[in-house]
Each structure stands twice: as C-alpha cells, then as structure tokens.
Amino acid sequence: MGTAGSTALARLGLPATGRPAWLGVAALGAAAVALGAVAWHRARSRRPRRLQQVGTVAQLCxxxxxxxxxxxxxxxxxxALGLRSGQLRDRFWLVINEKGNMVTARQEPRLLLVSLTCDGDSLTLSAAYTADLRLPVRAPQSNAVHSCRVHGLEIQGRDCGEEAAQWITHFLDTQPCRLVHFEPHMQLRNSRQIKDKFRPTDQVAYSDASPYLVLSEASLADLNSRLKKKVKAANFRPNIVISGCSMFAEDSWDRLCIRDVELQRVMACSRCILTTVNPDTGIMSKKEPLETLKSYRLCDPADQKLYGKSPLFGQYFVLKNPGTISVGDPVYLLGE
Structure with missing residues (x-):
C-alpha cells in the first residue's frame, strides 16, 4: 500500500499492514465518504438560509x-424570558393577594391602569388621580420572599415593601394586595406544565405561558372592521406588532428572523375575558371583542383539547437566538 493510503488508514485508526489490498481500498473509500459528509454538513451550516421578508416591526411593548x-x-x-429595556423586564412584577395567588385584570380590571416604569435604579408606580410612588428597582434583601401562585404553579417573588402594598391596595380598593418582584436566581415556571405544546426547556417568570406574543396590524384591522366600537392592540397585550403583512399571516410563521434574533412559533394564543377590559378606563364589558372573535376565530375541532372554546388571536413564540431589535426593523420568515 502506498504512503497516502497508509496515512489515510492511520487517520481512521486502522493498521496499514496485514490486510488484503482490496480491504485497504474499501477503507479509503469509506474515509473519503466520511470526510465528504463532514465537508457537506459544514458547507450546509455555512450556507445562508432563505429569508423572505414578511413585514416590519411596528410596535414593541x-x-x-x-x-x-x-x-x-x-x-x-x-x-429567553421576554423583552428587556434597561431595568424593565416583561412580567417581572406581580400583584398577589394575602394567600399568595396572582391578582390580574381578570379579577381587578383597574390594574390595567397601573403603570410601572424604571429610571436608573428607581421604580415608579403611577396611575390617574393617584400620587406616584418611587421605590428602588431592587427590593432590599431583608424583604420577605413570598411563595406565589401563577396559573396554579408555584413561583417566588421578593416583597417590594409596605409602601408599595398600601399603594396597590388603595388604588384597587377591593382586597389587601402586595407587589412582588421576580429575581433572576429564583426558580422559573415550566411552560410545558401550562401547555404541552411548549418544549420541556421553555420557562417563564410571571407571564401566562410564553415570553413572546406576536400580532399583526392587519389582524387587528380585520377584527375592528367587524366591531361597532374599535379596540386597540393594548386589548391583546402583544410584545411585537408587525405591519406590512396580510391578516392572520402570523398564524403560519413558524420561524421569524429580526436582525440576529430568531423566534420560533409554538401555538396560538387563546383569548379570555381580559380582552374585554378597556385599557383606557379599566372597565370590563365581558362581551366585546371576545364575542365577535368567537364568531370566526375558534380553533379546528381537532385542536379543542388544546384551546377549548376560546377564540384565537395572536401567536406565542419562544426565543431561538437572542439579540436586539428595533421598531422599523424588517421581519423575515426563516426557511431552509
């Protein structure tokens, strides 16, 4: 056998002597196939995937x-846990009652009127006709850590203090409440325990099930064309609103690319009574736009185990690749 053949066999961990010539040729052939496969996979991983622009980022919230x-x-x-801007994190603060159960606009519609913003290391709670309350973004470590329940799953939250509790309780004017903050070291909730369409590795803090909700302007416009009183995107609380696409195009976007960010669609978002709360007044109608959505946005009967009888509006996504995005960025459908 020649030197080249001996070298190739040696790379494969095979002895160069003591074997018939035909076996050496076969081994060389196998080596060539293996090396060719590696080269093909490397070339394929370097090859840019097809990108088709499907819209533009119109809003981030x-x-x-x-x-x-x-x-x-x-x-x-x-x-991985949703949008972040400075100290602002999506659904990292939560109102709980005395038993540790979450309090949302489903039970307290006026909660939609409460604004929580950050400026440096200061947190500000504000609402109409109520004096602002400034607090430290990071609650003192001496504050209690509560065991809370969000959609039946346990999760912790650091108490934001007595002033915050009194402010929230006074504004809602119904039951004693406390404000808690999720800290990065705390145990997350597993999304798959909420909806089995999620991966075992998908996790959230205080979000219902998913870190991202995507909605298109065209879908909202289609809904408003059917309503006597128009609603806003705020009724549905999307994180990313997309313009420049057809209505309900988001239902078929399996993987999106915005700059370096990649998002993977998991499932549709089933809508509840919270959508009937006017985000400007905090008044719940319990009817629209939910009733109109039920007239044309119910799931396929085969999917009723997953969605029940709730209408679908917007899509849940999880993060595949992190990065930063801006309003005005083109949105691409990622293909192979």
Missing amino acids: IYPLKSGKGVPVSEAECT
Whole structure:
C-alpha cells in the first residue's frame, strides 16, 4: 500500500499492514465518504438560509407589571424570558393577594391602569388621580420572599415593601394586595406544565405561558372592521406588532428572523375575558371583542383539547437566538 493510503488508514485508526489490498481500498473509500459528509454538513451550516421578508416591526411593548399598563419602547433586547429595556423586564412584577395567588385584570380590571416604569435604579408606580410612588428597582434583601401562585404553579417573588402594598391596595380598593418582584436566581415556571405544546426547556417568570406574543396590524384591522366600537392592540397585550403583512399571516410563521434574533412559533394564543377590559378606563364589558372573535376565530375541532372554546388571536413564540431589535426593523420568515 502506498504512503497516502497508509496515512489515510492511520487517520481512521486502522493498521496499514496485514490486510488484503482490496480491504485497504474499501477503507479509503469509506474515509473519503466520511470526510465528504463532514465537508457537506459544514458547507450546509455555512450556507445562508432563505429569508423572505414578511413585514416590519411596528410596535414593541414591555409589560413590567403583570396585567399592568404596557410600556412602548423603540428598541429592546430579546431574552429567553421576554423583552428587556434597561431595568424593565416583561412580567417581572406581580400583584398577589394575602394567600399568595396572582391578582390580574381578570379579577381587578383597574390594574390595567397601573403603570410601572424604571429610571436608573428607581421604580415608579403611577396611575390617574393617584400620587406616584418611587421605590428602588431592587427590593432590599431583608424583604420577605413570598411563595406565589401563577396559573396554579408555584413561583417566588421578593416583597417590594409596605409602601408599595398600601399603594396597590388603595388604588384597587377591593382586597389587601402586595407587589412582588421576580429575581433572576429564583426558580422559573415550566411552560410545558401550562401547555404541552411548549418544549420541556421553555420557562417563564410571571407571564401566562410564553415570553413572546406576536400580532399583526392587519389582524387587528380585520377584527375592528367587524366591531361597532374599535379596540386597540393594548386589548391583546402583544410584545411585537408587525405591519406590512396580510391578516392572520402570523398564524403560519413558524420561524421569524429580526436582525440576529430568531423566534420560533409554538401555538396560538387563546383569548379570555381580559380582552374585554378597556385599557383606557379599566372597565370590563365581558362581551366585546371576545364575542365577535368567537364568531370566526375558534380553533379546528381537532385542536379543542388544546384551546377549548376560546377564540384565537395572536401567536406565542419562544426565543431561538437572542439579540436586539428595533421598531422599523424588517421581519423575515426563516426557511431552509
């Protein structure tokens, strides 16, 4: 056998002597196939995937307080747990009752009027006809850590203090409440325990099930064309609103790319009575736009185990690749 053949066999861990010539040729052939396969896979991984522009980022919104007012931002970091802008994190603050159960606009519609914003290391709670309350973004470590329940799953939250509790309780004027903050070292909730369409690795803090909700302007416009009284995107609390696409195009977007960010669609968002709360007044109608959505946005009967009889509007996504996105960025459908 020649030197080249001996070298190739040696790379494969095979002895160069003591074997018939035909076996050496076969081994060389196998080596060539193996090396060719590696080269093909490397070339394929380097080959750019097909990108088809499907729209443009029209709005980005962070909801720091679960069921609180959204905070529009022009740019945001996409993390595994949702949008982030400075100290603002999506659904990292939560109102709980004395038993530790979450309090949302489903039970307290006026919660939608509460704004939570951050400026440096200061946190500000504000609402109409109520004096603002400033607090430190990071609650003192001496504050109690509560065991809370969000949609039946246990999760911790650091108490934001007595002043915050009194402010929230006074504004809602119904039951004693406390404000808690999720800290990065705390145990997350597993999304798959809420909806089995999620991966075992998908996790959230105080979000219902998913860190990202995507909605298109065209879908909202189609809904408003059927309503006597128009509603806003705020009724549905999306994180990313897309313009420049057809209505309900988001239902078929399996994987999106915005700059370096990649998002994977998991399932549709089933809508509840919270959508009937007017985000400007905090008044719940219990009817629209939910009743109209039920007339044309129910799931396929085969999917009733997953969605029940709730209408679908918007899509849940999880993060595949992190990065920063801005309003005005093109949105691409990622293909192979």
